[in-house]
Amino acid sequence: MARKIPVISFVGYSGSGKTTFIEKLIPELKSRKLRVAVVEHDSAEDMENLQEGNTQRFSQAGADLVSVTSKNKIAWIEKREVEPSLEELLGYIRDVDLIIMEGYKGGDFPKIGVYRKTEGMELVLPIEELTAAVADVPIDEELPCFSLDDVGGVAQYVISHFLQKAGYPEGIALEEGIAQLLAVPSWPVFEYISIDESDGRICGEDINADENIPHFAKSPLDGYALRSEDIIHASQDTPVILKITEEIPAGRQPIYKLESGMAAKILTGGPIPEGADVVIRFEDTVFDAETVALSFPAAPNTNIVPPGEDIHIGEEIIQKGSLINPSVIGLLASLGRTRVLVAKKPVIAIVNTGDELIEAYEPLAPAKIRNSSRYTLSAFLREAGAEVVQGGIAKDSVVEIAELYRKALGESDMVISTGGVSVGDYDLVIPALESLGAQILFWKINIKPGAALVAAQLNGKVILALSGNPTSAAIALQLLGMPYIHKLMGKKQIGLKKIKVFMKNSYDKPCPNGRYLEGRMVFEDGKTCFETISKQKNGAISSLMGCDLIGEVVPGTVGLYPGDAIEAYLINS
Numbered sequence: 001m002a003r004k005i006p007v008i009s010f011v012g013y014s015g016s017g018k019t020t021f022i023e024k025l026i027p028e029l030k031s032r033k034l035r036v037a038v039v040e041h042d043s044a045e046d047m048e049n050l051q052e053g054n055t056q057r058f059s060q061a062g063a064d065l066v067s068v069t070s071k072n073k074i075a076w077i078e079k080r081e082v083e084p085s086l087e088e089l090l091g092y093i094r095d096v097d098l099i100i101m102e103g104y105k106g107g108d109f110p111k112i113g114v115y116r117k118t119e120g121m122e123l124v125l126p127i128e129e130l131t132a133a134v135a136d137v138p139i140d141e142e143l144p145c146f147s148l149d150d151v152g153g154v155a156q157y158v159i160s161h162f163l164q165k166a167g168y169p170e171g172i173a174l175e176e177g178i179a180q181l182l183a184v185p186s187w188p189v190f191e192y193i194s195i196d197e198s199d200g201r202i203c204g205e206d207i208n209a210d211e212n213i214p215h216f217a218k219s220p221l222d223g224y225a226l227r228s229e230d231i232i233h234a235s236q237d238t239p240v241i242l243k244i245t246e247e248i249p250a251g252r253q254p255i256y257k258l259e260s261g262m263a264a265k266i267l268t269g270g271p272i273p274e275g276a277d278v279v280i281r282f283e284d285t286v287f288d289a290e291t292v293a294l295s296f297p298a299a300p301n302t303n304i305v306p307p308g309e310d311i312h313i314g315e316e317i318i319q320k321g322s323l324i325n326p327s328v329i330g331l332l333a334s335l336g337r338t339r340v341l342v343a344k345k346p347v348i349a350i351v352n353t354g355d356e357l358i359e360a361y362e363p364l365a366p367a368k369i370r371n372s373s374r375y376t377l378s379a380f381l382r383e384a385g386a387e388v389v390q391g392g393i394a395k396d397s398v399v400e401i402a403e404l405y406r407k408a409l410g411e412s413d414m415v416i417s418t419g420g421v422s423v424g425d426y427d428l429v430i431p432a433l434e435s436l437g438a439q440i441l442f443w444k445i446n447i448k449p450g451a452a453l454v455a456a457q458l459n460g461k462v463i464l465a466l467s468g469n470p471t472s473a474a475i476a477l478q479l480l481g482m483p484y485i486h487k488l489m490g491k492k493q494i495g496l497k498k499i500k501v502f503m504k505n506s507y508d509k510p511c512p513n514g515r516y517l518e519g520r521m522v523f524e525d526g527k528t529c530f531e532t533i534s535k536q537k538n539g540a541i542s543s544l545m546g547c548d549l550i551g552e553v554v555p556g557t558v559g560l561y562p563g564d565a566i567e568a569y570l571i572n573s
């Protein structure tokens with residue numbers, strides 16, 4: 001029997017954006033090599049359009065079935081007394097991976113609700129009948145909800161929920177792991193804070209200037225404001241002498257309009273008086289208390305800062321999702337904006353597992369080690385802009401690990417754990433997650449170091465269980481965890497920044513499957529270079545010493561030598 005093709009229906013009131021969303025989703029699914037069918041319901045208008053031309057003529061002439069074919073398309077119009085059942089309709093569709101339906105509210109198919117709450121719209125079906133939603137605001141904690149432009153997230157959600165076989169994938173590519181995590185819906189929450197507190201936060205709004213800076217024409221230097229036409233004939237032999245009307249320091253509004261034969265003494269930042277179109281600096285004039293002599297002409301607008309020269313009305317100050325920095329804060333202050341909308345910091349809980357772990361403040365005991373990863377990972381996360389809560393150390397017991405996960409999930413937006421993810425008898429993270437009813441997204445990714453990990457989700461919250469090996473955990477947090485954490489943070493640019501660097505030293509181990517190298521950024525002969533950290537050991541804490549780059553050794557590399565170019569990720573960028 002032919003495999004049943006998965007069907008997913010998008011439902012929502014007219015104007016909710018269903019069609020637009022599906023239109024954007026199709027290329028997204030196609031880019032993932034899927035064949036997609038779309039079934040639309042109740043669109044009399046489209047049916048009319050379809051029947052234009054010869055097909056319509058044959059159809060109107062009474063043909064029961066008209067088909068039109070061209071090199072790469074086929075269309076089929078069949079007259080029916082009654083509307084065919086959905087089952088019959090779906091039975092015609094073959095050779096696709098997914099059927100998307102628009103507007104079918106009935107039938108036992110998963111349905112994704114589309115709606116715009118801010119436009120006063122309602123959900124077309126009760127929440128219980130939906131599998132997910134696409135909306136302009138989150139709907140319900142239990143319902144995966146994607147924003148109206150998150151087609152990538154919906155594509156991944158559809159693939160991982162309806163197209164993949166049951167069970168979880170093992171040993172997937174890094175990019176696939178990142179995509180799976182990004183597909184777990186998340187909504188940054190926003191808050192207004194003082195701009196004084198906003199350095200390093202993610203802006204929650206697009207801000208454009210609503211005023212010109214400066215908002216008046218001003219002088220960029222100390223000198224005399226005057227009319228260019230008055231000095232057209234000025235020369236060394238025949239200087240023009242103008243009468244000084246007033247003094248205009250920065251902050252004082254001029255009193256007099258400059259008439260012919262007049263000048264105003266003006267200081268840097270002072271407003272240009274009406275009538276003046278030139279400022280000549282003190283050094284180029286001869287003056288006394290009442291007059292100023294000019295001995296050369298100047299073109300109109302010389303030394304005048306026009307309104308809006310610095311920032312003009314409408315100019316972009318910062319985009320939603322960008323990092324606020326000191327210069328943005330200064331611009332906001334110039335515009336009179338003392339509060340700014342920012343994304344709340346996501347709260348990430350850290351749980352460490354392992355019988356061998358003791359707290360950093362405890363004295364060493366035989367076979368025990370201090371829990372260093374709790375501190376390394378917390379520091380990385382805080383530096384990246386998250387709030388960190390400590391979920392404690394769990395002994396190697398399914399019940400204890402599950403209990404700490406449960407508690408940590410209650411206090412955070414995401415849980416990161418260490419240890420217990422390999423294949424040993426004490427690797428109990430997967431059973432602990434399963435005992436909580438979490439959905440395991442995948443186990444292990446194809447990176448070295450950092451392969452051993454588990455990604456899961458429970459009630460829309462991600463649990464990223466990293467390796468116990470300190471360097472592996474740190475590298476996997478950076479490469480796999482950070483893109484999702486950036487999304488949680490409301491960042492527009494997600495994932496670490498990558499740069500091109502030149503090897504400072506050799507790394508001569510062949511890497512048939514590729515690997516990542518811990519390294520330091522150094523500068524030599526005007527080039528940004530990559531110096532490998534001497535210990536490249538997954539279980540060593542010292543492999544991270546001074547490490548600010550993760551170098552990418554592409555599969556098939558037989559060795560790297562000084563001067564060779566590689567790409568490297570900037571840690572915590």
Ligand SMILES: Nc1nc2c(c(=O)[nH]1)N[C@H]1C(S)=C(S)[C@@H](COP(=O)(O)OP(=O)(O)OC[C@H]3O[C@@H](n4cnc5c(N)ncnc54)[C@H](O)[C@@H]3O)O[C@H]1N2
Pocket residue numbers: 352353354356357369370371372373374418419420421422423424427450451452466467468469470472538539
């Ligand atoms: N038979 C196999 N053994 C291992 C494999 C494998 O494929 N087959 N993979 C190896 C790789 S690669 C990694 S990575 C580790 C992953 O192991 P776990 O995630 O289960 O981690 P643990 O065994 O719990 O710990 C590993 C190592 O790290 C130390 N550790 C643990 N937690 C901390 C902490 N919070 N701070 C500092 N150090 C910590 C722990 O004592 C162990 O020495 O598995 C390999 N084995």
Ligand code: MOO
Pocket residue numbers: 447448449450451452453467469472473538539
């Ligand atoms: O998986 Mo391990 O994380 O390669 O060191």
